[in-house]
Amino acid sequence: MAQLTFREAIARGIAQEMRRDDSVVFLGEDVGAAGGVFKGTVGLLEEFGDVRVRDTPISEQAILGAAMGAAMTGLRPIAEIMFSDFFAVCWDIVANEIAKSRYMTNGQVTFPLVIRSGNGGGLRFGAQHSQSVENWAMMIPGLKVVVPSNAVDVIGLMAASIRDPDPVIFLEAKALYASKMDVPDGEIVDTLGSAKVLRQGSNATVVALGSMVPKALQAAEELATNGIECTVIDVRSLVPLDTTTILREVSATGRMFTVEENPRLCGWGAELASIIADEVFYDLDGPIVRITTPHIPLPAADALEDLAIPSVERIVNTIHKSMNS
Amino acid sequence: MTSTHAAPELSYLDHKVAMYRCQVALRQFEQRAYDLFLENFVKGTSHLSIGQEAIAAGVAAAMRPTDWTFATYRGHAHTLARGVPMTPIFAELMGRTNGLMAGKGGSMHLTSVEHGMMGSYAIIGAHLPIACGAAWSAQYRGTDQVAVAFFGDGSVNIGAFHEALNFAAVWKLPVIFFCENNLWMEYTRTSDVTAVANPAADRAAAYGLESIIVDGNDADAVYEVTSLAIARARAGEGPSMIEAKTYRHGGHSRADPGKYRPDEELAEWLLKDPIPLYRSRLLEMGVSEDDLLVLEADVDAEVETATNEAKAGGVPGEDLLLKDVWADGGASWRN
Numbered sequence: 001m002a003q004l005t006f007r008e009a010i011a012r013g014i015a016q017e018m019r020r021d022d023s024v025v026f027l028g029e030d031v032g033a034a035g036g037v038f039k040g041t042v043g044l045l046e047e048f049g050d051v052r053v054r055d056t057p058i059s060e061q062a063i064l065g066a067a068m069g070a071a072m073t074g075l076r077p078i079a080e081i082m083f084s085d086f087f088a089v090c091w092d093i094v095a096n097e098i099a100k101s102r103y104m105t106n107g108q109v110t111f112p113l114v115i116r117s118g119n120g121g122g123l124r125f126g127a128q129h130s131q132s133v134e135n136w137a138m139m140i141p142g143l144k145v146v147v148p149s150n151a152v153d154v155i156g157l158m159a160a161s162i163r164d165p166d167p168v169i170f171l172e173a174k175a176l177y178a179s180k181m182d183v184p185d186g187e188i189v190d191t192l193g194s195a196k197v198l199r200q201g202s203n204a205t206v207v208a209l210g211s212m213v214p215k216a217l218q219a220a221e222e223l224a225t226n227g228i229e230c231t232v233i234d235v236r237s238l239v240p241l242d243t244t245t246i247l248r249e250v251s252a253t254g255r256m257f258t259v260e261e262n263p264r265l266c267g268w269g270a271e272l273a274s275i276i277a278d279e280v281f282y283d284l285d286g287p288i289v290r291i292t293t294p295h296i297p298l299p300a301a302d303a304l305e306d307l308a309i310p311s312v313e314r315i316v317n318t319i320h321k322s323m324n325s
Numbered sequence: 326m327t328s329t330h331a332a333p334e335l336s337y338l339d340h341k342v343a344m345y346r347c348q349v350a351l352r353q354f355e356q357r358a359y360d361l362f363l364e365n366f367v368k369g370t371s372h373l374s375i376g377q378e379a380i381a382a383g384v385a386a387a388m389r390p391t392d393w394t395f396a397t398y399r400g401h402a403h404t405l406a407r408g409v410p411m412t413p414i415f416a417e418l419m420g421r422t423n424g425l426m427a428g429k430g431g432s433m434h435l436t437s438v439e440h441g442m443m444g445s446y447a448i449i450g451a452h453l454p455i456a457c458g459a460a461w462s463a464q465y466r467g468t469d470q471v472a473v474a475f476f477g478d479g480s481v482n483i484g485a486f487h488e489a490l491n492f493a494a495v496w497k498l499p500v501i502f503f504c505e506n507n508l509w510m511e512y513t514r515t516s517d518v519t520a521v522a523n524p525a526a527d528r529a530a531a532y533g534l535e536s537i538i539v540d541g542n543d544a545d546a547v548y549e550v551t552s553l554a555i556a557r558a559r560a561g562e563g564p565s566m567i568e569a570k571t572y573r574h575g576g577h578s579r580a581d582p583g584k585y586r587p588d589e590e591l592a593e594w595l596l597k598d599p600i601p602l603y604r605s606r607l608l609e610m611g612v613s614e615d616d617l618l619v620l621e622a623d624v625d626a627e628v629e630t631a632t633n634e635a636k637a638g639g640v641p642g643e644d645l646l647l648k649d650v651w652a653d654g655g656a657s658w659r660n
Binding site: 025051054056057059060061062064065066067068069070071072073074075077089092093096097101102103104105106107108109110112141142165166193239240241242243244275 | 393426427429430434436437438443444446448451452453454455456457458459460461462463465466472484485488489491492495496645648649650651652653654656657658659660
């Protein structure tokens with residue numbers, strides 16, 4: 001057992017898989033010699049050498065194109081897109097090439113690859129380095145979308161993503177890079193498509209993802225002091241989506257609140273709300289409520305960014321008001 | 326099913342006859358594909374290679390079966406040249422279950438991994454970095470496989486082209502970038518929208534590569550220049566870019582009659598049609614007229630048989646609709 005930060009867990013997860021499988025290779029901007037701009041890949045170049053850990057030019061289309069071509073010819077590449085906002089310059093490779101080619105070729109090719117990316121706000125970087133883009137990825141058929149919320153899950157879900165035969169977009173909440181937790185020794189391998197119930201309560205079910213998970217947990221603690229007991233679910237994987245767990249837990253409490261960092265429109269919570277309304281509508285005791293970032297580009301100023309991204313206070317107040325209305 | 330692929334162990338003359346047969350097969354296939362459009366057997370769009378056959382034939386002849394082709398949406402010829410039979414290609418154009426991808430890809434996405442045909446890509450330039458990835462895989466695994474990425478003159482002004490060229494050069498990847506310069510970027514003359522006279526070759530120096538220009542209507546010239554580039558790539562000497570000058574006899578796509586092109590330009594290039602030129606060369610080298618007539622009749626029969634086989638294919642149903650989004654064969658996104 002050792003205490004690891006979220007960022008250290010990234011390197012540990014990648015290293016765990018590179019040790020067991022020579023076909024795993026890693027490429028991206030500043031990932032090798034520099035150890036990543038967020039220091040998430042420190043030590044990988046030293047352990048695995050520059051044939052397996054490769055620094056690239058600033059060429060996101062080339063990075064992801066290379067990952068795709070390598071994946072379809074026998075390798076299991078991990079590619080880093082430094083900030084998830086940068087997906088916008090290489091989205092063709094993601095959305096048109098990687099995501100569609102297996103289907104279009106009637107299954108002739110597979111793409112066992114992982115694209116990792118620093119996602120979301122909280123670091124005062126301004127609108128072009130802060131967006132939470134999980135909904136971009138979720139809406140593309142052919143992509144799996146994984147969003148861990150803590151160091152242990154980073155390792156286990158990274159391992160599962162690397163071993164998965166399909167393309168996985170692995171989004172790391174930048175706001176969580178410094179968070180720490182105890183991590184067991186030895187190999188950690190998790191399962192994609194499994195949500196986790198982190199806290200059980202009888203009054204409402206709060207469904208959260210990535211950086212919103214610790215906030216949802218803290219809000220649940222505060223609400224409990226006011227007599228509102230919440231179940232908190234960490235979704236962990238948007239595709240595949242563990243609707244079994246979510247439907248069960250929403251039915252049990254009769255209320256669902258989503259906590260989403262993405263800008264409001266077409267956020268993952270909207271899809272969940274639709275599923276809940278379709279399938280367990282008569283188990284609901286009140287409206288589904290989505291707590292999201294407003295539909296705005298994220299501002300840079302700390303005061304404004306803190307107003308934009310759902311805070312513990314906003315989660316508490318929203319749930320409290322809705323439960324008492 | 327007769328293969329149009331030229332095996333490398335053929336004798337000198339047989340090798341040339343095989344390249345001729347390949348060109349004739351590509352021409353006849355494309356003409357039939359056009360007819361099938363007019364008869365409404367083929368829906369959607371398609372982009373024919375009539376006039377550009379010497380490139381597909383010459384390059385494929387220089388490749389080994391284990392090498393990889395990455396083509397554009399104008400990819401029927403490259404798919405055939407790698408040895409894919411005509412029937413599944415016609416059937417794919419017709420949207421039948423016996424299509425190369427059971428009708429799920431269509432004309433612009435022909436793929437046959439077992440033939441090294443790693444896909445036809447319909448977003449301009451996208452496959453150039455993808456070909457780099459295959460080349461990287463060969464380099465990493467220590468095989469001597471080579472990737473060849475074809476692209477048109479219209480691709481040289483898109484970002485992926487430049488990213489791929491630099492990437493391949495700095496990683497010394499075994500990839501050949503092959504520009505089929507047919508002078509027209511869809512409906513616009515390439516020289517009107519490109520800052521240099523030779524859209525690919527004049528950019529080569531920017532990536533530390535040699536500038537290579539070849540007559541794209543001469544299959545022998547294409548074969549020779551490609552063979553050299555492939556040998557360099559196999560030897561670990563990195564990528565090459567080749568620009569072949571050619572011309573498409575028809576429009577950009579099915580919807581385009583190509584009327585924007587001056588009559589005299591088309592007439593000039595029809596005189597440089599690669600197939601009669603190559604036929605004359607074979608006759609000069611001593612191949613008999615009778616042998617060529619037999620070969621051409623054989624291709625006609627192949628096209629006829631393949632057309633009928635393709636038409637006999639089934640119409641795909643719901644079992645295919647939700648198949649193969651994922652590696653497990655399904656399309657499920659939730660439990």
